[in-house]
Amino acid sequence: MKIKSKLQITTVVSLIVALVIGLILFFSARQVSETIKKDMVADEIIRGLFELNILTKEYLIHHEERAKIQWQLKHDSLSKLLKEVEFKDPEEMIFVKRMLKSHEEIRSIFSEMVSNYEGHGDGKRGVSQEFNNMLVSNMEQRSSSMVSDAYRFAEISSARLVASQQGAYLLVVLFALIMAAVVAAVSFLINRGVVKPIGKLHEGTEIIGAGNLDYKVGTMAKDEVGQLSRAFDRMTIELKESFAGLEKEIAERKQAEEEIRKLNRVYTMLSDINQAIVRIREPQALFEKICHIAIETGGFHMSWIGLMNESLQKIQVVAHVGGTDAYFEKLDISLRGKPLSYCPVDGALRERQHAICNVIPHDGHMAPCQKIAFQLGFRSSASFPLIVSNKIRGTFNLYAGEPDFFDEEELKLLDELAMDISFAMEFAQKEAERRQAEEAVHESEAHLRLLIEGVTDYAIYLLDTGGHVVNWNAGAERLKGYRADEIIGQHFSWVFTPEDRRNNKPQHLLTTAETMGRAEDEGWRVRKDGSRFWANAVINALRKEDGSLYGFAKITRDLTERKKAEDHISKLNAELEQRVVERTAQLEAANKELEAFAYSVSHDLRAPLRAIDGFSRILLEDYTENLDEEGKRVLNVIRNNTQKMGQLIDDLLLFSRLGRQEIRASGIDMGKLAKAVSEELKLAVPERKLKFTINALIPAQGDQAMVRQVFVNLLSNTVKFTRPKERAVIEVDGRSEGNENVYTVKDNGVGFDMQYVNKLFGVFQRLHSAAEFEGTGVGLAIVQRIIHRHGGRVWAEGKVGEGARFYFTLPRKNKG
Incomplete structure (x- = not known):
């Protein structure tokens, strides 16, 4: 077989192997992605169940419509999630069906709780509460079953994720070794010009197969071997990217699991504290219990509650768990001082919202309390304002042993917890005020009773709604002559005159008092011995807080002597009026005589004054040449004085007329x-x-x-x-x-x-x-x-x- 053919065969085999590895990676990544999605669904189901539990407890405590609506929305959201997710594995489908069934049972139980509360109420509280406790127990059993199934489902998903990753890794290594063997076998058949590049490629496969995905073969040859090496380098890069993505997803999943554990701890702490708020009414005991729960259930290193000293405008620690006395001795926070930017407690007091320090520093510029906090192992802290009746009353403070502990979702839950504590404080305050008011009322009633019993100049007694005497003081006995055992239970009209009783005056007074709140009357009353006295009586209607009438209070004074004096004065006034009429007639006659006299005097005086003034003016005008300066001066003085006398007469006449002139x-x-x-x-x-x-x-x-x-x-x-x-x-x-x-x-x-x-x-x-x-x-x-x-x-x-x-x-x- 020719080398060229061998090289072609080697190339084809390498490509096939590369393709197989790519497919394996593709399907492995797809399988891992689906497994991660299922795991996220399981985590979302667990989180939703915990939120349902919190909303259930909130509804049981407050019975608010808002909590019921939020519960139903959250339940519908979980139902939609369970119905929309697709599972092909029979085991997974079993868990999903079982969770769906439990979820619907939880809805049914909650509906019975709502019906139990809204259908019964305070009148049947004993029976409905027992049934309510049974429903709560059933719901907790169903919730625990669903949480258990969800955790089991998450464990199966996690196990399959790890198995998928391991399988993909083994297959990649296996096919890499096969490709290396093929390349090594063919290398013996090619000439020396091909052996060296093949050897280098072989070396690269061994390095990469050992796990070094950063290695590059880097063959620069332009023949098929060079192309193969470069293709292998690209494949290594893609493989590295795939593994990096898997590692990132695994890290994110672990982080999400840690967040869920933190939130679960906070939810549990929130639930325990709310239960304590329901059970414990005494504020100091409640504060101490809250701090213990924050440490034992919430996992915090230190918790304390501080209240404002109104006179000093300074925070004072009232309860704490964790920390040392030295830390609290260094804690000096006052609203009268400058703002402390490093202190969350100061920030929460001034801004009326939560303040956090997610990283407690460790340097030479630390405040004294920060140094002690760092030595105690605190790395982050948060403070939440306690607001009662829109007034800052203190702070709830938590310290954790790790930096960046408080995230946004956790802060929202802790803000709600601070509001719950504030509500408990407000309730305790109002309860204390109510007790003080009751004590004051009891004390006032006792003082009033002693006062009424000691009054002897006034008849003070109470009537029921029908007008019958309920009690009888010493003044009533002295004024009207009846002892208490003789008159209590009798109708108060007994002391009125027969004429007033025939005119139904007693009932009219009661009706007026009931309608107007008060009725007052003066008239004759009859004593036990039959004698009469002139009395002033005031009747006030007594009503309960709901406005309903429960009786009347009646006060009577003996005004007989005043009546006699008024009658005597009336007689004197009548005599005086007659005298005034007579005297007025005399004065009118005298005024007419005086007016006539004044007119006569003014006429008689004006004539000589006019003559004196006229002759003086004639002398000054016609005989001025015969008069020296002294003569002229004397004549001017005469004229001025006559004119003044005329003005004086005019003023006197005007003054006289003003007393008689009609307005x-x-x-x-x-x-x-x-x-x-x-x-x-x-x-x-x-x-x-x-x-x-x-x-x-x-x-x-x-x-x-x-x-x-x-x-x-x-x-x-x-x-x-x-x-x-x-x-x-x-x-x-x-x-x-x-x-x-x-x-x-x-x-x-x-x-x-x-x-x-x-x-x-x-x-x-x-x-x-x-x-x-x-x-x-x-x-x-x-x-x-x-x-x-x-x-x-x-x-x-x-x-x-x-x-x-x-x-x-x-x-x-x-x-x-």
Whole structure:
């Protein structure tokens, strides 16, 4: 046989062998992939069963619709997974069918649990609870059976995966050795030019067959042997990639199994702690139990719970398991200090969410508590806030012995656990508050009972819903004459007069109290001896928390003496009213006489004053050349005094008429009125620098003409008494106080001494001489009379050299 033919034969054989190995690898990889998929399905089934158990316990504890819906969704998801997966192996199919059957039985048991809870309730709690415990036991048996089948299914899948990998490896090695033998046999038949390349290829096969998949034959020849060696190198690369993929899948599977074990441990810890929350009501015992479960079941190295000291704003450890006293002595966390970025406990308190340290450092910059934690073997830690009534109350803290221990899924579960602990704390707090409230109520009832029994001036007793006497205090016995054993059980109408009983007054009072909550009455009552007394009685309806009526409380006072006094006062008032009518008639007659006298006086006085003023003016105008300066001065003084006397007569007449003039009440725009008066005063003295500030004034009710006279008199005074000032500042303001409006007129004038304030509003009373400031001394008296006629008040404040303030009030509803 020619060498060429041999080489061709060698090439064909090598290709066939390579093809067979590729097919073997292809089918082996496919088989391994299917086995891994089945293993993942088994892991997902196990995880789903644990989640179903957690949701079942959550529903049993809280009976919430949300837990029931989540349970049904998770159950449907597992049912779909079991029905969709395809298995050809009879043994696997047996496990799947058995798990499907158990899964459907679990659904049926859970449905019975829901029906048991929703169908019975608190009224049949004893019977339904026993049945519920039986259902829980049945469900745990079915769940355990399914978990056992799933683990068995996973073990079969794992065993087949390993067997597939080993078979593929043995076949690859076997066919590699066969190819090496063929190549070695043919090499003896080829010439020396072919032997060396074949030998090198043979050496490469031995190296690769030994497990060194990084080796390359690297023959550069361009003949068939070189092509074969290069093809072999490519095949080695593909084989290496296949084995690398298998190793990666195996590593990922181991990591997934480890995660499942961690989650299973956390689920178990969560379940145990929730059971402890249900059983243990005392907070300190519960905290200690939680820390023990975290260590014993959760596998953590240390667990502790800290609560906030409200006054110090500092965390204080209340329960811990693991660690040393030295660690907690170095733990100093306060919200009043600076944030500690390295400390999860500080972060959880400030941010109100979980904080983790997945790698506790080991260097010279560590905090004291971090150094001790590292020495104790802690490598990661997490803190979870405990929030009660939307207020941070403390933290739940866990420490693990390996770095990067806390992943996202585990943190979600631990967040839920922290919320469960917070709920337990809130429940305990409310329970303590309820007990305190009950104790306070009992104590209050005892004090009230002692108080009522000790009262002798009031009749205090209770009635049932029908009006029958339930109890009877000493005051009732003294006031009404009946002993407790004589009246208890009798209808309270017995103490009413026969007239009131015929009019059904007692029942009317009860009906009013029941409807309105309270009824009050004054009238005659009858004692045991038949005597009557005037009483004030108050009846209050007594209701339970649900609003239902359970009785009445009645308090009676003896007002007989007050009644006698009121009757006597009524008689005196009637006599007084008659006297007032008589006196009013006398005063009206006197006022008419006074008015006539005032008119007569004013007429009789004005005539000579006009004559004096007129003749003085004639002398000044017609005989001015015959008068010296002193004569002219004297005549001017005469004229000025006659004019002042005329003004004084006018003011006195106005003052007199104001006491009799009828008030024509109407709405008054006080701001508009004050502004109009100020504009008139500014026109009267254009040479003066007057600054009027009229603020927003509350409208009033009154006689507009009279109120205008008040503003005229007060603002005229401000203009007059600010004359020494270069710039007069005058302000009018107002405000509402109670049932009246208060108005203020303020200036920066000469002011006055407050010790003479009582003289301001008297007729002819002046605090400054006529030489300093003109006037009749009647203006403020007119202001006071107008304001008093309107039912208001007037007063003043001042300080010498610093101005004055005048106040007056008007009722919101004019009294006339």
